[in-house]
Amino acid sequence: MHKRTLILILVLIGITAVLLAIALTPKQNPVTPPQKPSEQNLSLAQTILRISPPVSAIQTSTVSASPLYSSEVTIQTGGNKVTGVQLELSYDIAYIANFDIEPGPFFKNAGELIKKIDPQKGTVSYAITVPLSEGGVTGGGTVAVISFRQIGTPGEFAKINFLPKTQVASETTDKSVLKTAIGTTFMIEGASPPPINTGTPSAQ
Secondary structure (H helix, E strand, O other), X not given: OHHHHHHHHHHHHHHHHHHHHHHHOOOOOOOOOOOOHHHHHHHHOOEEEEEOOOEEEEOOOOOOOOOEEEEEEEEEOOOOOEEEEEEEEEEOOOOEEEEEEEEOOOOOOOEEEEEEEEOOOOEEEEEEEOOOOOOOEOOEEEEXXXXXXXXXXXXXXXXXXXXXXXXXXXXXXXXXXXXXXXXXXXXXXXXXXXXXXXXXXXXX
16 A cells, blocks of 8 residues: 555656646747748739820821820829839830830939830830939829820720839839739821831930
């Protein structure tokens, strides 16, 4: 009987030691798995770019020439503080001529970093930024204004689209914060003889 009591006491001491060790072990907070880089970039990217359908801006005095049309590149930044945009565009050279692009009023005192228009390929590289002394801009507005003349057959459709290298810069990250870029498709309203193509892309 004495031997059994001794064994029982030893067992109880062992159980007590185990429970005490568990109680004294510091608890660790559950580790949250880190976001993948693509998920982090997606959550930061809130800016939307859109090209509006063109409107007739200026009627030329030449009867045979088509009017000058303009489209706006609009921006909605969401929560992003945008410091600049790089617009990479393509357009139908069979329907669009005399393509040009200028800064819109969204960035005050915007500086042009790149302006390259290739009338043979129908491609555009255009980058503008806020002055270094100013911070990022939020909200919505017109970031750039496109102008061109329509050529080709009336009733057919032309496109101005964004290319994949289009980017939006922000003061909070070195990654592009562009979420969506939406081009435009429109019907040719009038036709004029194609302009003489010098074959020299414009650059700045």
